[in-house]
Amino acid sequence: MSDYEGSIKLEGKVAIVTGAGSGIGRSSSIKLAKAGYKVSVVDFNSVTGEETLSLIKEEGGEGIFIQADVSRNEHVLNYVQTTMEQYGRIDAFVNNAGILQKFSLLENIEESEYERIINVNVRGVFLGLKHVLKIMAEQGFGSVINTASTAGLRAEHSMSVYTASKHAVIGLTKAAALEYVRKGVRVNAICPGGVDTTLTQAVPTMMQNNGYTPEEFPNMRMGRFADPAEIAEIVLMLASGQSSYMTGSIIAVDGGLTL
DSSP states (O other), X not given: OOOOSSOOOOTTOEEEEESTTSHHHXXXXXXXXXXXXXXXXXXXXXXXXXXXXXXXXXTTOXXXXXXXXXXXXXXXXXXXXXXXXXXXXXXXXXXXXXXXXXXXXXXXXXXXXXXXXXIIIIIHHHHHHHHHHHHHHHHTOEEEEEEOOGGGTSOOTTOHXXXXXXXXXXXXXXXXXXXXXXXXXXXXXXXXXXXXXXXXXXXXXXXXXXXXXXXXXXXXXXXSOBOHHHHHHHXXXXXXXXXXXXXXXXXXXXXXXXX
């Protein structure tokens, strides 16, 4: 049954957002709070995480901040348990935390760099799914939104490990959606591309420094990069009953980048 009844105001619901200290995570946290969600703001950086929480409260929203390294099982278990202790339920999980690799040809990538990217972008998503899906299945409801990337839909030059990590996020999304489809839990993924965040602003320059300039970046197909708030609108839709018949969907929110 959908919880969407002509309004996207969802008082009393609870969301966890990882990587909530900036960019898509921050915008999604604020958007969810404005819609009535109580938000567990999760980030490795306590300064930016607390800033997001302050912005939520300035808008009249409610939430808590939980510092976490999403690649560490005990930290993930803590943000899930803390949310349950505080609010008693998890309606939406925005499994968003991720990092970019150092731009390099594959042959020059150090094992330590490979491990750094995979630990956050894949292990972090896996651990979040592992602990949140169990609770959602017991509840009999819940919506998970994983943040993949256009790099999960195609290859990106000088970003082989990042590309592999985001393909893995899409694989985890589809597998989890299939396993939990009869348990009242929906699992979808968004694939942003060309978003104006601190994480991505330096991408064109870094690519040029590695001898590759994709034609999309100097002049995006829509003529601009996305505002993180535009991505947050899709996150809110997927969290709410507006997307009640969607699971296992991989949604490109990229201004036509992958066309």
